Amino acid sequence: MSDNNEYYDLTIIGGGPVGMFAATYSRMHMAKTQIIESLDSLGGQVSALFPAKTLYDIPAYYQTSGKDLITNLTEQTNAFEPDIFLKETVESFTKTEQGFMIKTTKRTTYSKAIIIAAGIGSFEPRKLRVDNAPFFEGQQLHYFISDPTIFKNRNIALAGGGDSAIDWALELAPQARSVTVIHRRDKFRALESSVHALQQMPNVNFLTPYTIKDLKEAASGQLKVILQKARDKERKNVLFDDLIVNYGFSSSNTIIESWGLDMERHAIKVSEKQETSLPGIYAIGDIAYKEGRPALIASGMGEAPTAVNNALLYVYPDRRQPAHSTELMLKYKH
Known part of the structure; x- marks a missing residue:
């Protein structure tokens, strides 16, 4: 039947x-x-x-x-x-x-x-392990990028040092106001030619070796990213419009x-x-x-x-x- x-x-x-x-x-x-x-x-x-x-x-x-x-x-x-x-x-x-x-x-x-x-x-993406990260997810904190055009003319931080992170930085740099790559080491795991190409872009900056310790909402509405230098007590506060975390999957x-x-x-x-x-x-x-x-x-x-x-x-x-x-x-x- x-x-x-x-x-x-x-x-x-x-x-x-x-x-x-x-x-x-x-x-x-x-x-x-x-x-x-x-x-x-x-x-x-x-x-x-x-x-x-x-x-x-x-x-x-x-x-x-x-x-x-x-x-x-x-x-x-x-x-x-x-x-x-x-x-x-x-x-x-x-x-x-x-x-x-x-x-x-x-x-x-x-x-x-x-x-x-x-x-x-x-x-699943490996997520940023700071206490208040979930508060910013889906707003200024991103793990996936379905539409790169939303980052046009914005100041972006991109955390990660692998091929995928560097690929995204190369994709976004031509349309963003600035892209800052944050990585916990001075050396990257990504393909050397990709890193070299990114280093030639005038609106791309590198913050190494730093890790993200905290996120806060700035008075300007931007995202305040609190960084700590590896093996050092130095801390740095940097403002961005968006943070993209690419620690792998x-x-x-x-x-x-x-x-x-x-x-x-x-x-x-x-x-x-x-x-x-x-x-x-x-x-x-x-x-x-x-x-x-x-x-x-x-x-x-x-x-x-x-x-x-x-x-x-x-x-x-x-x-x-x-x-x-x-x-x-x-x-x-x-």
Whole structure:
């Protein structure tokens, strides 16, 4: 006996580059498709961790930035109009007669098949450990940057010394009034060429080796950042319009590991069809484990059509699934 719930053909768990392309390709097949993404925008790790980083391993591009890659993928994805649900995390799914019941942090939804494109799993920023930091979060204290334009003509402090922090500083410096990089060491972990490029920018300053000891609201409405020099009693108070903290991220596959799928090295084992140990569930991108698979965006992009075609063959075994974009678009436009 069938239930009366409305089912998606495919649910894509994860809205990073690989999940976005999987949704696009699924919609080329006219499949009813949804993306569920835990962050507040599409782009996954690329948007959150290295938007300004230059990428050299994306097919058809000699080089491109993470930001430009996500901009182009977003335009492509939106053109095919999958349903997109942001700031929503999949907690569990249960087999039903017609597919799967999916429980998220916000709702219950139904899908005939699922493609997991969750990257490294859920990840959270390592937060600033001062007592009153939560008071400024979402106002002048930022851990994610979804819209760089909000920092135009503002005096920004950016705390961190890794590639992601320096990438964000390079991205924001051309539009900010000033950018001050705060790091607890004189040396940076980031790529030397990126640090050198940042040092050449006239509106960029460096405060090293300093750590943030406290935050206060200044009379001017700005944020007062209290700094302490490493191995020294010297303290310094500096005013900024915004503070961006990039101390890295902690990732976890705890929820994914609770789904009962066969795992290897904290990733989901898949077949040549990208199918997991549970029929109807597929995995692509960095969350998928196959021996010898390189951890590249390009690898996941190639896996997306394989997973979509096999998932739709699972859902509709009597239908032939065309593979070429020309044939797909003729069908899509008509």
